[in-house]
Amino acid sequence: MRLLKKLVGAALVLGGVGAVAGWFLSAPVGLDAETLAQLGPGDAARGKRIFSAGGCTSCHAKPGSKGDARLELAGGLELKTPFGTFVPPNISQDAKDGIGAWTVEDLANAMLKGVSPAGEHFYPAFPYTSYAHMKPADIADLYAFLKTLPAVAGKAPGHKLGFPFNIRRGIGLWKRLYLSSEPVIAFPDGTPDPVTAGRYLVEGPGHCGECHTPRAFTGGTKKSEWLAGAAATEGKGIVPNITPGEGGLSDWSQADIANYLETGFTPDFDTVGGAMVDVQRNMAELAADDRAAIAAYLKAIPPHPNGYPAREKPAS
């Protein structure tokens, strides 16, 4: 009996220590002063490139909108994932419902650290684990560009998540595993410029790995199968392998990749489909050098076999 009491006591103390440690370890952490100092004044014209590379409209434009209306970033799309339904928020310039009242530091903390102006964690459906690789100056440019876009009133509905994913604080622990500004793929010194420039666009603003890399049960991307393709997180089907491995882009030349990003045609004359349609249209807005850099990087990364199960051939 005394032993049991002792055990219970020890468990309570340990649990308490664990809870306190967990509370500290899960705390949202913003950027340090040194990083914030690198933001600079920002330039809207340069920011447009970042906006296109990031494909912000894919998630934040009003669902179903076309043409210039896609610059009305009212949010509201429903992303149905195994963790629940995420709804991208209004990031238009509306001061009340959007992010019109945000400072450039607020945007930097959101994109590089996943921390809101109120000091809460954002869910990583907002792909800050990719944006964490971005240069602060590019965030400032993006901020300047966002300022040129219209204010749209109306808050998007909140996320619909079940336990335990509805506990925001828990994301702090997840970030300790998955939030890093170090490049995913390390290249040796002397690697040519287009490859490293492409790495920046793919791993950072382009956030290609968010869909093209398989995820662990925690929802984090498996860096050991970087860009190997994955079962679609949303809906049915797959997202293709874009490494030079078997099933991937081994048969595509660099020019093929760049041409696909520009025109939407694959080398064997299939066309872009699914969620990639919007991505490709944004990539078409970039300079040819940027598309060539992305292609150079994709040819330089480690090859992997497909990160999704083989297609089931139904008996006919």
Next chain:
Amino acid sequence: MRKLVLAISMLAFAGSAASADPLQDRQALMKERGKIAAGLSKVVKGETPYEAASVLTALQALQANAEKFDAEALFPAGSDKGDTTAAPKIWQDMAGFKETHDNYLTDVKAAVAAAPADVDALKTQFGTIGKDCGTCHQTYRIKKG
């Protein structure tokens, strides 16, 4: 090994010759469409020299191919099963699916009617047509491995 390859290619041939199966019919139609588009793209990219008559022939072939596309016949109820990349959305929104294809047909017809006089004119028209391809595949097709 050689025998196996031969057997598979014969099967594939038998498949393309059959016509009672809407899956095979629509896949053959899309394959043909891709081939014609490939030829035009080579001209746009400057890999094949621009030649007005052959470009017009290719565009006409694209129109003939598009006119053969009968959504109801190629995508009958129940043909969402099997080895297909057709999205369920087709059967949920047949009207929208048809309209999307009609837009494509309209743009192809416009290109034929305008008979592009040079590579730049073709480039613009081909760009519009290519966008139509993406618009349909965005909603009505699922990528499979």
